[in-house]
Amino acid sequence: MKIVRRIGASPRERGSASGQTCPDIFELSDGDFAVIGTEATAVLDSELPADAARAEDERIVIISRETLLRARADIPEV
Template sequence: MSQIIRRLGVAPRFRGSTTGGTCPDIFELANGNFAVIGTDMTDSLEADLPADAARADYERIVVITRETLVRAKADIPDA
């Protein structure tokens, strides 16, 4: 297992989440991968995946807000 080394973007409270009810987030892991906290939308979006996209049984389709990704953009490495 890898460990979280940093958040990308700003904390949810700076995006209007004051109750913990909507806390999408993006984290960089020590192994270079990224972890995402979002809403599991697998059941409603899986049928809409393009023909060349697939998901393994252990994978989920997770949705984050546009603001979460836009605010993280500056922290996402180019390579």
């Protein structure tokens, strides 16, 4: 599995002075996506709706609204 491309604007394009400490979204070679965000499992796990579940090896991460909205145009339809 490898990172194929960034989805959306880079952190620097979104205003990060260092370009190194912001959320990011990447498309992977297998078609899945990887997200860099703030780990929030402990805070949000109990807030999940009844029909949502998280496996032991999964984490809840937060990305900014701007990160996701700027990625929308790059997310493939299929």
